Amino acid sequence: MTIQYNTIQNKRTTFDFNETTQQYEPTTNTAFNSDFEYANITSTPTVALEYKKKKFSTSIKTDFISRTLENKDALRPEFDLKRKFNAAAIRYRINYNNPKTRVGLSYNLYNNASSLRQLQTFVDVTDPLNIVIGNPELRPTDNHNFNLHFSKNNFQKGVSFHMYTYASFRNNAVVSKTSVNEDLVRETTFENVNGNYDLHVNAGFNRKIKIDSLRTVNASIGLSHSTTRFVNFTNDVQYATLTKNIGPSLGLRFMWKDVMELNSHYNLAFSDNTFDTDFFNNQKITMHRVNLNSRNNFGKHFEWSNNINYNYNPNIADGFQKSVWFWNATLAYSFMKDKAALTLKAYDILNQNNNARRIVNQNFIEDRQSTVLQRYFMLSFSWKFNTLGKAGEVRGGRGYRVVY
Numbered sequence: 194m195t196i197q198y199n200t201i202q203n204k205r206t207t208f209d210f211n212e213t214t215q216q217y218e219p220t221t222n223t224a225f226n227s228d229f230e231y232a233n234i235t236s237t238p239t240v241a242l243e244y245k246k247k248k249f250s251t252s253i254k255t256d257f258i259s260r261t262l263e264n265k266d267a268l269r270p271e272f273d274l275k276r277k278f279n280a281a282a283i284r285y286r287i288n289y290n291n292p293k294t295r296v297g298l299s300y301n302l303y304n305n306a307s308s309l310r311q312l313q314t315f316v317d318v319t320d321p322l323n324i325v326i327g328n329p330e331l332r333p334t335d336n337h338n339f340n341l342h343f344s345k346n347n348f349q350k351g352v353s354f355h356m357y358t359y360a361s362f363r364n365n366a367v368v369s370k371t372s373v374n375e376d377l378v379r380e381t382t383f384e385n386v387n388g389n390y391d392l393h394v395n396a397g398f399n400r401k402i403k404i405d406s407l408r409t410v411n412a413s414i415g416l417s418h419s420t421t422r423f424v425n426f427t428n429d430v431q432y433a434t435l436t437k438n439i440g441p442s443l444g445l446r447f448m449w450k451d452v453m454e455l456n457s458h459y460n461l462a463f464s465d466n467t468f469d470t471d472f473f474n475n476q477k478i479t480m481h482r483v484n485l486n487s488r489n490n491f492g493k494h495f496e497w498s499n500n501i502n503y504n505y506n507p508n509i510a511d512g513f514q515k516s517v518w519f520w521n522a523t524l525a526y527s528f529m530k531d532k533a534a535l536t537l538k539a540y541d542i543l544n545q546n547n548n549a550r551r552i553v554n555q556n557f558i559e560d561r562q563s564t565v566l567q568r569y570f571m572l573s574f575s576w577k578f579n580t581l582g583k584a585g586e587v588r589g590g591r592g593y594r595v596v597y
Contacts, residue, residue, distance in 0.1 A: 351401030
Protein backbone atom coordinates (compact mmCIF):
# COMPACT_ATOMS: atom_id res chain seq x y z
CA MET A 194 0.00 0.00 0.00
CA THR A 195 1.35 3.41 -1.02
CA ILE A 196 -0.15 6.67 0.26
CA GLN A 197 0.82 10.03 -1.24
CA TYR A 198 -0.25 13.48 -0.14
CA ASN A 199 0.83 16.32 -2.43
CA THR A 200 -0.18 19.93 -1.91
CA ILE A 201 0.25 23.16 -3.84
CA GLN A 202 -0.17 26.53 -2.17
CA ASN A 203 -0.70 29.62 -4.26
CA LYS A 204 -1.00 33.17 -2.98
CA ARG A 205 -0.93 36.18 -5.27
CA THR A 206 -1.64 39.82 -4.35
CA THR A 207 -1.92 42.62 -6.89
CA PHE A 208 -1.73 46.35 -6.18
CA ASP A 209 -3.42 49.50 -7.45
CA PHE A 210 -1.89 52.94 -7.42
CA ASN A 211 -3.63 55.33 -5.01
CA GLU A 212 -3.64 58.84 -6.47
CA THR A 213 -4.29 60.36 -3.04
CA THR A 214 -1.49 58.68 -1.11
CA GLN A 215 0.75 58.28 -4.17
CA GLN A 216 1.43 54.69 -3.09
CA TYR A 217 0.57 51.20 -4.29
CA GLU A 218 -2.06 49.47 -2.17
CA PRO A 219 -3.57 45.96 -2.36
CA THR A 220 -6.41 45.92 -4.85
CA THR A 221 -9.94 45.17 -3.73
CA ASN A 222 -10.67 43.33 -6.98
CA THR A 223 -10.25 39.69 -5.99
CA ALA A 224 -10.35 38.59 -9.63
CA PHE A 225 -6.64 39.39 -9.83
CA ASN A 226 -5.70 37.84 -6.48
CA SER A 227 -5.43 34.24 -5.36
CA ASP A 228 -5.08 32.37 -2.09
CA PHE A 229 -5.74 28.66 -2.34
CA GLU A 230 -4.41 25.25 -1.35
CA TYR A 231 -4.70 22.32 -3.73
CA ALA A 232 -4.26 18.73 -2.50
CA ASN A 233 -3.83 15.51 -4.46
CA ILE A 234 -4.25 12.51 -2.14
CA THR A 235 -3.84 8.96 -3.43
CA SER A 236 -3.86 5.54 -1.80
CA THR A 237 -2.60 2.68 -3.95
CA PRO A 238 -2.75 -0.99 -2.91
CA THR A 239 -0.64 -3.15 -5.25
CA VAL A 240 -0.63 -6.77 -6.35
CA ALA A 241 2.36 -8.14 -8.31
CA LEU A 242 3.37 -11.53 -9.73
CA GLU A 243 6.62 -12.50 -11.45
CA TYR A 244 7.92 -15.67 -13.09
CA LYS A 245 11.52 -16.19 -14.27
CA LYS A 246 13.45 -18.90 -16.04
CA LYS A 247 16.87 -18.83 -17.68
CA LYS A 248 15.71 -17.33 -20.99
CA PHE A 249 12.12 -16.42 -20.26
CA SER A 250 10.48 -14.03 -17.80
CA THR A 251 7.06 -12.51 -17.32
CA SER A 252 5.50 -10.24 -14.72
CA ILE A 253 2.29 -8.39 -13.98
CA LYS A 254 1.64 -5.59 -11.53
CA THR A 255 -1.75 -4.08 -10.75
CA ASP A 256 -2.41 -0.89 -8.81
CA PHE A 257 -5.84 0.11 -7.53
CA ILE A 258 -5.75 3.89 -7.27
CA SER A 259 -8.11 5.87 -5.07
CA ARG A 260 -7.53 9.58 -5.66
CA THR A 261 -9.03 12.66 -3.99
CA LEU A 262 -8.51 16.13 -5.45
CA GLU A 263 -9.42 18.99 -3.16
CA ASN A 264 -9.09 22.76 -3.54
CA LYS A 265 -9.74 25.24 -0.74
CA ASP A 266 -10.02 28.87 -1.82
CA ALA A 267 -9.63 31.40 0.98
CA LEU A 268 -10.83 34.32 -1.18
CA ARG A 269 -13.70 32.65 -2.98
CA PRO A 270 -15.14 29.77 -0.92
CA GLU A 271 -17.81 29.21 -3.58
CA PHE A 272 -15.04 27.80 -5.77
CA ASP A 273 -13.99 25.13 -3.27
CA LEU A 274 -13.65 21.82 -5.07
CA LYS A 275 -13.52 18.17 -4.04
CA ARG A 276 -13.47 15.30 -6.53
CA LYS A 277 -12.89 11.58 -5.99
CA PHE A 278 -11.73 9.12 -8.65
CA ASN A 279 -11.04 5.41 -8.70
CA ALA A 280 -8.82 3.89 -11.36
CA ALA A 281 -6.61 0.92 -12.12
CA ALA A 282 -3.03 0.79 -13.37
CA ILE A 283 -1.57 -2.32 -14.99
CA ARG A 284 1.97 -3.16 -16.03
CA TYR A 285 2.61 -6.41 -17.90
CA ARG A 286 5.95 -7.68 -19.27
CA ILE A 287 7.04 -10.78 -21.15
CA ASN A 288 10.62 -11.29 -22.39
CA TYR A 289 12.65 -13.95 -24.13
CA ASN A 290 16.44 -13.57 -24.28
CA ASN A 291 19.25 -15.72 -25.60
CA PRO A 292 22.69 -14.72 -26.92
CA LYS A 293 21.36 -14.16 -30.45
CA THR A 294 17.67 -13.34 -30.11
CA ARG A 295 15.76 -10.91 -27.89
CA VAL A 296 11.99 -10.50 -27.90
CA GLY A 297 9.96 -8.37 -25.52
CA LEU A 298 6.33 -7.32 -25.20
CA SER A 299 4.85 -4.93 -22.66
CA TYR A 300 1.55 -3.26 -21.86
CA ASN A 301 0.98 -0.32 -19.55
CA LEU A 302 -2.26 1.22 -18.37
CA TYR A 303 -1.89 4.33 -16.27
CA ASN A 304 -4.18 7.13 -15.21
CA ASN A 305 -3.63 10.92 -15.14
CA ALA A 306 -5.75 13.35 -13.17
CA SER A 307 -6.49 16.85 -14.47
CA SER A 308 -4.68 19.82 -13.00
CA LEU A 309 -6.32 22.40 -10.77
CA ARG A 310 -6.24 25.00 -13.55
CA GLN A 311 -8.20 22.60 -15.75
CA LEU A 312 -10.78 21.76 -13.05
CA GLN A 313 -11.60 24.90 -11.11
CA THR A 314 -14.43 27.11 -12.38
CA PHE A 315 -12.79 30.34 -11.25
CA VAL A 316 -12.40 32.73 -14.21
CA ASP A 317 -8.71 33.55 -14.61
CA VAL A 318 -8.43 37.05 -16.09
CA THR A 319 -4.78 37.69 -15.24
CA ASP A 320 -4.12 37.67 -18.99
CA PRO A 321 -6.88 39.93 -20.41
CA LEU A 322 -6.27 38.57 -23.91
CA ASN A 323 -6.64 34.92 -22.86
CA ILE A 324 -9.35 34.29 -20.28
CA VAL A 325 -9.25 30.78 -18.80
CA ILE A 326 -12.02 28.91 -17.00
CA GLY A 327 -11.78 25.30 -15.87
CA ASN A 328 -14.21 22.43 -16.27
CA PRO A 329 -15.03 20.61 -12.99
CA GLU A 330 -16.63 17.73 -14.92
CA LEU A 331 -13.35 16.58 -16.47
CA ARG A 332 -12.61 12.88 -16.14
CA PRO A 333 -9.13 11.40 -15.62
CA THR A 334 -7.26 10.28 -18.73
CA ASP A 335 -6.58 6.57 -19.31
CA ASN A 336 -3.37 5.85 -21.23
CA HIS A 337 -2.89 2.46 -22.92
CA ASN A 338 0.70 1.88 -24.07
CA PHE A 339 2.02 -1.14 -26.01
CA ASN A 340 5.67 -1.90 -26.76
CA LEU A 341 7.18 -4.69 -28.86
CA HIS A 342 10.88 -5.11 -29.59
CA PHE A 343 12.77 -7.78 -31.48
CA SER A 344 16.48 -8.14 -32.26
CA LYS A 345 18.52 -10.83 -33.95
CA ASN A 346 22.32 -10.98 -34.01
CA ASN A 347 24.71 -13.25 -35.84
CA PHE A 348 28.08 -12.29 -34.41
CA GLN A 349 30.02 -14.72 -36.58
CA LYS A 350 28.71 -13.15 -39.80
CA GLY A 351 28.55 -9.61 -38.40
CA VAL A 352 24.83 -9.28 -39.17
CA SER A 353 22.15 -7.82 -36.91
CA PHE A 354 18.51 -6.80 -37.22
CA HIS A 355 16.28 -4.90 -34.83
CA MET A 356 12.68 -3.74 -34.79
CA TYR A 357 10.80 -1.63 -32.26
CA THR A 358 7.10 -0.75 -32.24
CA TYR A 359 5.17 1.51 -29.90
CA ALA A 360 1.47 2.35 -29.67
CA SER A 361 -0.36 4.69 -27.32
CA PHE A 362 -4.11 5.23 -27.07
CA ARG A 363 -5.69 7.84 -24.79
CA ASN A 364 -9.28 7.80 -23.52
CA ASN A 365 -10.72 11.00 -22.08
CA ALA A 366 -7.66 13.02 -23.09
CA VAL A 367 -7.86 16.61 -21.83
CA VAL A 368 -7.44 19.26 -24.55
CA SER A 369 -7.83 23.03 -24.64
CA LYS A 370 -11.01 24.44 -26.16
CA THR A 371 -10.41 28.00 -27.31
CA SER A 372 -12.69 30.49 -29.03
CA VAL A 373 -12.04 34.08 -30.10
CA ASN A 374 -14.76 36.68 -29.57
CA GLU A 375 -15.49 39.85 -31.54
CA ASP A 376 -12.93 41.79 -29.47
CA LEU A 377 -10.22 39.25 -30.43
CA VAL A 378 -10.04 38.01 -26.85
CA ARG A 379 -9.37 34.30 -26.45
CA GLU A 380 -11.59 32.33 -24.07
CA THR A 381 -10.16 28.94 -23.11
CA THR A 382 -11.69 26.02 -21.28
CA PHE A 383 -10.96 22.27 -21.31
CA GLU A 384 -12.76 19.18 -22.63
CA ASN A 385 -12.36 15.40 -22.61
CA VAL A 386 -11.97 13.83 -26.05
CA ASN A 387 -11.42 10.33 -27.40
CA GLY A 388 -9.52 9.24 -30.47
CA ASN A 389 -5.98 10.47 -29.69
CA TYR A 390 -3.26 7.95 -30.47
CA ASP A 391 0.40 7.51 -31.48
CA LEU A 392 1.88 4.66 -33.52
CA HIS A 393 5.63 4.24 -34.11
CA VAL A 394 7.68 1.59 -35.94
CA ASN A 395 11.45 1.55 -36.29
CA ALA A 396 13.52 -1.16 -37.99
CA GLY A 397 17.16 -1.45 -38.96
CA PHE A 398 19.62 -3.87 -40.54
CA ASN A 399 23.39 -3.77 -39.94
CA ARG A 400 26.25 -5.62 -41.61
CA LYS A 401 29.87 -5.56 -40.44
CA ILE A 402 32.54 -6.48 -42.99
CA LYS A 403 36.05 -7.18 -41.79
CA ILE A 404 38.63 -6.24 -44.42
CA ASP A 405 41.66 -7.28 -42.36
CA SER A 406 42.82 -7.18 -38.75
CA LEU A 407 42.87 -3.35 -38.71
CA ARG A 408 40.11 -2.23 -41.08
CA THR A 409 36.36 -2.82 -40.96
CA VAL A 410 33.28 -1.45 -42.71
CA ASN A 411 29.83 -1.19 -41.17
CA ALA A 412 26.79 -0.70 -43.43
CA SER A 413 23.27 -0.02 -42.14
CA ILE A 414 19.82 0.60 -43.54
CA GLY A 415 16.82 1.74 -41.53
CA LEU A 416 13.19 2.69 -41.83
CA SER A 417 10.99 4.57 -39.37
CA HIS A 418 7.29 5.35 -39.51
CA SER A 419 4.92 7.16 -37.17
CA THR A 420 1.24 8.08 -37.22
CA THR A 421 -0.26 10.55 -34.75
CA ARG A 422 -3.90 11.57 -34.38
CA PHE A 423 -4.83 14.52 -32.20
CA VAL A 424 -8.34 15.84 -31.55
CA ASN A 425 -8.58 19.59 -31.01
CA PHE A 426 -11.00 22.52 -31.13
CA THR A 427 -11.02 25.79 -33.04
CA ASN A 428 -13.78 28.27 -32.18
CA ASP A 429 -15.82 25.50 -30.54
CA VAL A 430 -15.59 23.26 -33.64
CA GLN A 431 -14.00 19.87 -32.97
CA TYR A 432 -11.60 18.49 -35.56
CA ALA A 433 -8.76 15.95 -35.82
CA THR A 434 -5.24 16.21 -37.16
CA LEU A 435 -3.56 13.14 -38.65
CA THR A 436 0.21 13.30 -39.09
CA LYS A 437 2.14 10.57 -40.89
CA ASN A 438 5.94 10.48 -40.99
CA ILE A 439 8.19 8.06 -42.83
CA GLY A 440 11.97 8.16 -42.90
CA PRO A 441 14.32 5.77 -44.72
CA SER A 442 18.00 6.06 -43.81
CA LEU A 443 21.39 4.76 -44.97
CA GLY A 444 24.64 4.62 -43.04
CA LEU A 445 28.24 3.68 -43.80
CA ARG A 446 31.14 3.55 -41.35
CA PHE A 447 34.81 2.84 -42.12
CA MET A 448 37.26 2.21 -39.27
CA TRP A 449 41.04 1.90 -39.51
CA LYS A 450 42.43 1.16 -36.09
CA ASP A 451 44.65 3.95 -34.67
CA VAL A 452 44.59 5.76 -38.05
CA MET A 453 41.13 7.06 -38.98
CA GLU A 454 37.37 6.67 -38.73
CA LEU A 455 34.76 7.89 -41.22
CA ASN A 456 31.06 7.78 -40.50
CA SER A 457 28.35 8.92 -42.95
CA HIS A 458 24.57 8.91 -42.62
CA TYR A 459 21.71 9.99 -44.89
CA ASN A 460 18.09 10.43 -43.81
CA LEU A 461 15.07 11.29 -45.96
CA ALA A 462 11.98 12.39 -44.03
CA PHE A 463 8.46 12.69 -45.45
CA SER A 464 5.65 14.23 -43.40
CA ASP A 465 1.96 14.31 -44.39
CA ASN A 466 -0.41 16.43 -42.27
CA THR A 467 -4.14 16.18 -42.96
CA PHE A 468 -7.12 17.79 -41.24
CA ASP A 469 -10.75 16.70 -41.24
CA THR A 470 -11.91 20.31 -41.44
CA ASP A 471 -11.81 23.04 -44.07
CA PHE A 472 -10.26 25.51 -41.62
CA PHE A 473 -6.73 24.29 -42.46
CA ASN A 474 -4.96 23.15 -45.60
CA ASN A 475 -3.29 19.76 -45.77
CA GLN A 476 0.50 19.95 -45.78
CA LYS A 477 3.30 17.75 -47.11
CA ILE A 478 6.88 18.30 -45.94
CA THR A 479 10.13 16.74 -47.18
CA MET A 480 13.49 16.97 -45.42
CA HIS A 481 16.93 15.75 -46.52
CA ARG A 482 19.70 15.34 -43.95
CA VAL A 483 23.29 14.24 -44.50
CA ASN A 484 25.80 13.79 -41.68
CA LEU A 485 29.54 13.18 -42.12
CA ASN A 486 31.89 12.55 -39.20
CA SER A 487 35.60 11.89 -39.48
CA ARG A 488 38.48 11.37 -37.09
CA ASN A 489 42.13 11.21 -38.18
CA ASN A 490 45.14 10.43 -36.01
CA PHE A 491 48.53 11.87 -36.95
CA GLY A 492 51.09 9.99 -34.91
CA LYS A 493 50.37 9.47 -31.23
CA HIS A 494 49.62 13.04 -30.25
CA PHE A 495 47.56 14.81 -32.94
CA GLU A 496 43.89 14.16 -33.67
CA TRP A 497 41.78 15.98 -36.25
CA SER A 498 38.00 15.49 -36.22
CA ASN A 499 35.21 16.94 -38.36
CA ASN A 500 31.44 17.04 -38.15
CA ILE A 501 29.58 18.12 -41.29
CA ASN A 502 25.79 18.37 -41.52
CA TYR A 503 23.71 19.25 -44.56
CA ASN A 504 19.98 20.02 -44.30
CA TYR A 505 17.68 20.67 -47.24
CA ASN A 506 14.04 21.66 -46.80
CA PRO A 507 12.39 22.39 -50.17
CA ASN A 508 8.99 23.15 -48.61
CA ILE A 509 10.01 26.09 -46.47
CA ALA A 510 8.62 29.47 -47.57
CA ASP A 511 10.40 31.71 -50.09
CA GLY A 512 12.80 34.09 -48.40
CA PHE A 513 14.23 31.40 -46.12
CA GLN A 514 17.44 29.58 -46.92
CA LYS A 515 16.34 26.10 -47.98
CA SER A 516 19.75 24.38 -47.79
CA VAL A 517 22.38 24.76 -45.08
CA TRP A 518 25.88 23.33 -44.60
CA PHE A 519 27.08 23.18 -40.99
CA TRP A 520 30.75 22.29 -40.41
CA ASN A 521 32.59 21.97 -37.10
CA ALA A 522 36.23 20.90 -36.82
CA THR A 523 38.54 20.14 -33.91
CA LEU A 524 42.33 19.81 -33.75
CA ALA A 525 43.69 18.30 -30.52
CA TYR A 526 47.26 17.80 -29.30
CA SER A 527 47.91 15.53 -26.32
CA PHE A 528 51.08 15.62 -24.20
CA MET A 529 52.40 14.85 -20.72
CA LYS A 530 51.82 11.14 -21.36
CA ASP A 531 48.27 11.84 -22.60
CA LYS A 532 47.30 13.49 -19.33
CA ALA A 533 47.01 16.95 -20.90
CA ALA A 534 45.49 18.15 -24.17
CA LEU A 535 45.35 21.43 -26.06
CA THR A 536 42.32 21.71 -28.33
CA LEU A 537 41.33 24.21 -31.01
CA LYS A 538 37.71 24.02 -32.14
CA ALA A 539 36.23 25.84 -35.13
CA TYR A 540 32.44 26.14 -34.99
CA ASP A 541 30.31 26.78 -38.09
CA ILE A 542 33.29 27.24 -40.39
CA LEU A 543 31.10 28.07 -43.41
CA ASN A 544 29.10 30.61 -41.37
CA GLN A 545 25.73 29.28 -42.59
CA ASN A 546 23.96 28.43 -39.34
CA ASN A 547 20.63 30.29 -39.54
CA ASN A 548 18.39 27.97 -37.46
CA ALA A 549 15.61 28.08 -40.09
CA ARG A 550 12.92 25.46 -39.57
CA ARG A 551 9.26 24.69 -40.20
CA ILE A 552 6.92 23.95 -37.29
CA VAL A 553 3.63 22.13 -37.85
CA ASN A 554 1.16 21.57 -35.01
CA GLN A 555 -2.57 21.18 -34.54
CA ASN A 556 -3.43 24.86 -35.13
CA PHE A 557 -0.87 26.43 -37.44
CA ILE A 558 2.17 26.02 -39.70
CA GLU A 559 5.08 28.31 -39.03
CA ASP A 560 8.40 28.93 -40.81
CA ARG A 561 10.83 30.37 -38.29
CA GLN A 562 14.37 31.70 -38.43
CA SER A 563 16.08 32.95 -35.28
CA THR A 564 19.37 34.64 -34.52
CA VAL A 565 21.98 32.15 -33.36
CA LEU A 566 25.67 32.16 -32.59
CA GLN A 567 27.54 31.63 -35.86
CA ARG A 568 31.19 31.08 -36.68
CA TYR A 569 33.63 31.23 -33.76
CA PHE A 570 36.84 29.59 -32.57
CA MET A 571 37.64 28.24 -29.11
CA LEU A 572 40.96 27.21 -27.60
CA SER A 573 40.84 24.99 -24.52
CA PHE A 574 43.20 23.12 -22.25
CA SER A 575 42.25 19.93 -20.43
CA TRP A 576 44.12 17.90 -17.86
CA LYS A 577 43.23 14.42 -16.62
CA PHE A 578 44.42 13.48 -13.17
CA ASN A 579 43.70 10.54 -10.89
CA THR A 580 43.79 11.10 -7.17
CA LEU A 581 43.40 7.36 -6.44
CA GLY A 582 46.34 6.13 -8.48
CA LYS A 583 46.13 2.60 -9.80
CA ALA A 584 43.30 1.82 -7.39
CA GLY A 585 41.21 4.36 -9.27
CA GLU A 586 42.05 2.72 -12.59
CA VAL A 587 40.92 -0.65 -11.29
CA ARG A 588 37.57 0.91 -10.41
CA GLY A 589 37.29 2.31 -13.92
CA GLY A 590 38.04 5.93 -13.07
CA ARG A 591 40.10 7.98 -15.50
CA GLY A 592 40.35 11.02 -13.22
CA TYR A 593 38.92 14.47 -13.76
CA ARG A 594 38.84 16.88 -16.69
CA VAL A 595 39.47 20.58 -16.26
CA VAL A 596 38.77 22.94 -19.18
CA TYR A 597 39.89 26.57 -19.34
